[in-house]
Amino acid sequence: MGKGLVPLAALLLSLSSLTAQNYCGSPAGRSAWLKKYQSHPEAFEKGTDTTMYVPLTIHLLGSDDGAGFFKLYRVFDAFCSLNRDYEQAGIQFYIQGDIDYISNTAWNDHEEIETGAEMMFANNVENTLNVYFVANPAGNCGYNLPYGGIALNKSCSNPDDHTWAHEVGHALSLPHPFLGWEGGVSYDNSVAYDYADPAPEYVTYDYTLFKSVFYPDTLIIDTAFVEKLDGSNCHIASDGFCDTPPDYLYNRWNCDINSLSSTLQTDPNGANFRSDGTLIMGYANDVCQGRFTPEQIAAMRAYLVNEKPEWINDQTPPDSLTMSGAVPVYPTGDELVNYQDIELTWNAVPGAVSYLVMLSTSTTFQDATLQEFVSTDTTLLIDELLINRRYYWRVKPFTRYQFCEPTSGTAVFRSAQVTGANRVAGIEEWRLYPNPAGESSNIRLSATLLKNMPISYRIHDAAGKLVGTGRAELYAGHQDISLNMPELPKGVYWIQWTDGVHWMADKVVI
Numbered sequence: 001m002g003k004g005l006v007p008l009a010a011l012l013l014s015l016s017s018l019t020a021q022n023y024c025g026s027p028a029g030r031s032a033w034l035k036k037y038q039s040h041p042e043a044f045e046k047g048t049d050t051t052m053y054v055p056l057t058i059h060l061l062g063s064d065d066g067a068g069f070f071k072l073y074r075v076f077d078a079f080c081s082l083n084r085d086y087e088q089a090g091i092q093f094y095i096q097g098d099i100d101y102i103s104n105t106a107w108n109d110h111e112e113i114e115t116g117a118e119m120m121f122a123n124n125v126e127n128t129l130n131v132y133f134v135a136n137p138a139g140n141c142g143y144n145l146p147y148g149g150i151a152l153n154k155s156c157s158n159p160d161d162h163t164w165a166h167e168v169g170h171a172l173s174l175p176h177p178f179l180g181w182e183g184g185v186s187y188d189n190s191v192a193y194d195y196a197d198p199a200p201e202y203v204t205y206d207y208t209l210f211k212s213v214f215y216p217d218t219l220i221i222d223t224a225f226v227e228k229l230d231g232s233n234c235h236i237a238s239d240g241f242c243d244t245p246p247d248y249l250y251n252r253w254n255c256d257i258n259s260l261s262s263t264l265q266t267d268p269n270g271a272n273f274r275s276d277g278t279l280i281m282g283y284a285n286d287v288c289q290g291r292f293t294p295e296q297i298a299a300m301r302a303y304l305v306n307e308k309p310e311w312i313n314d315q316t317p318p319d320s321l322t323m324s325g326a327v328p329v330y331p332t333g334d335e336l337v338n339y340q341d342i343e344l345t346w347n348a349v350p351g352a353v354s355y356l357v358m359l360s361t362s363t364t365f366q367d368a369t370l371q372e373f374v375s376t377d378t379t380l381l382i383d384e385l386l387i388n389r390r391y392y393w394r395v396k397p398f399t400r401y402q403f404c405e406p407t408s409g410t411a412v413f414r415s416a417q418v419t420g421a422n423r424v425a426g427i428e429e430w431r432l433y434p435n436p437a438g439e440s441s442n443i444r445l446s447a448t449l450l451k452n453m454p455i456s457y458r459i460h461d462a463a464g465k466l467v468g469t470g471r472a473e474l475y476a477g478h479q480d481i482s483l484n485m486p487e488l489p490k491g492v493y494w495i496q497w498t499d500g501v502h503w504m505a506d507k508v509v510i
C-alpha cells in the first residue's frame, strides 16, 4: 500500500475541491481493525442474538444568534428511520442526556472538515456516539470522523433519507462498497474515467482526515484493489466484504426498477456489471437504499463488542415498547383562550417518558412558525402568545429509545385578550359568586354596566371539556342574575362570558 506525505498547502488545495455538494464526505478506508477482522471474522465475538443498544448524543447547531436549529420533530422522524434501518442488524440507538443546542455560525456552516473536527473536539460527550446536525458539513450530506463523530446536513436528514444510517455504518467500521473510488479513479478527480474501459487493478484515495486519529497537516493517499466480478479478490479488494458486489460509482446515482445502476461498469478482467442500489453504504439514491449485508452486519456487531465496549455498557432494555398516540384535551375546539398563561392539556400515554408539543400558527406546522416544547407531564403552560391568532397544536409521545410513535391529530384554539372587567368599556365591575359555589345552580353573575348588553357564556371543566353554555340580557345599571348551569360534579371550572367583543373569564369551584 503506497502512502505519501505532502505539506499543508497541498492538503488545503485538495480539500477545496470538496465544495460541491457530495453525498458523503467519508472516504473511510479499511481500518487496521477491519482488516484484522476480515482476515478471520469467525474469531471475533459479535454479541449474542439480542439487540444491542448504543447511546447517541445529539448536538443541534444554529447560528450565533440562535436561529436555524433542526426542529426536534425532524430529529425524531430521522431517528425513527435510523432505528428502522438498523433493526436488521439487531442494533438500536437511543438518546443519552439532553439534546445539546449550540449557537455557532462557523460550526453550523463549515466549509472544511477540520472545522467540523474542532466542533467535535469541543463538544463531544464521552462514551457515546456524537451526532451533529448542521447546515453545511463541508459541502456534504454528511461525514463521519473516526476520532470525532458524525456531522449531518439537516437537508439530507428527512424521514426517507438513509444518510444517518450510512454515516453510522462508517462509525461502526464499514467502508463504501466502492472503496478507493472516492474522488474518482484518482483521488483528486484529475483523471476522466470511462466505465466502458476495463478498470485498473487498483485505485488511489485520499483518507487524510479519516484515519483513526486526527492528522491535520499530512496528506495520506492509500491504494485499494479494485473488486472483480468473479469474487476472486473480494476478501482484499474494496471494502473487503464478499457479499457486497463490485461497485465503482462514487457519485450519487438513481437505480432502475431492479434496484440496479444504469451505468454498466467493466472490471479489470473486462467483465460487465451493474451496481446494487439497495446497499445503505453505497451511493444510490435514498429511495433505492435499505439494507446492510450479513457480512456488514457481523462486522458492525463485532466492532461494537471488540472496539467500542464503552458504547454498549448499558444494555438495559427500554421500559416499554408499546405506546399509543396522544390526544389533545384542551384547548381543542377552536376555543377562545386568554393569550397569556395558556395551559395545554393532553391525555397520558402509557410508557411515554416525555411529550413533544408542537404549536404553530400554520395548519401545516411550517418550521418558520413552529414552536416546540418538551414536557414530562401531560400539561404545558405557555407564558404568552400573539393576540387574535388561530393556533394549531399536536403532541408526540416519546422515550429515549422510541421516536416512531404517531403524532396526535391537530387541535386548534384562538388566542385573545380575555380581560378583566375594568378594562372593558361599558363594564364597571363584574364577579361570579359564591365561590366556592357548592352547587352549579348557585352560580350567579353580578355586574354593573353603563349600557345594555346581550351576553353569551360557557363553562369548561378542568380538563377543558365544554359542559355548558347560555345567553342572557344585561342592562345598564346593577344586576345580579343566575347562570343557567347544568348540574356538575365537584371540581374547578372555567366560566367565560362575552359581550360579543371582549371575553371575561374566571375560575369557579363547585
Ligand SMILES: [Zn+2]
Pocket: 024, 025, 026, 166, 167, 170, 176
Ligand atoms: Zn460514506
